[in-house]
Amino acid sequence: MADKPVPLQNKRLLDVKVGQLPSWLATRDFTPVGIVRGCRGGYDRFIAKYIDVKKCGIGGIAMMLTGYVIVSYIWNYSHLKHDRWRKYH
Incomplete structure (x- = not known):
């Protein structure tokens, strides 16, 4: 066939x-x-x-959450960069 x-x-x-x-x-x-x-x-x-x-699954939700984490890190990077160099005594 x-x-x-x-x-x-x-x-x-x-x-x-x-x-x-x-x-x-x-x-x-x-x-x-x-x-x-x-x-x-x-x-x-x-x-x-x-x-x-x-069909929907966990892939779309995981992609959306990963994108949110990356974008929020980019937005807050300048603030986080200054926190790394602070000394706490």
Whole structure:
């Protein structure tokens, strides 16, 4: 049960072999409307993959907390730097 071959125009760039690249580029739409559609498709895939996730886990929360810790350290660095050099006697 082999998979059906996918037409060259429906393949993604990562699935195209080097020898097929010129013919794959010839199937692309390089008009302004085609370029906008391509950018819109890439934007939609990015949103679907990273923003509109269906499953959530600890990874997103951990990333947010790590970002908060880093940003707060950067904001308070000048104050923390002066505290290191104080002498408490």
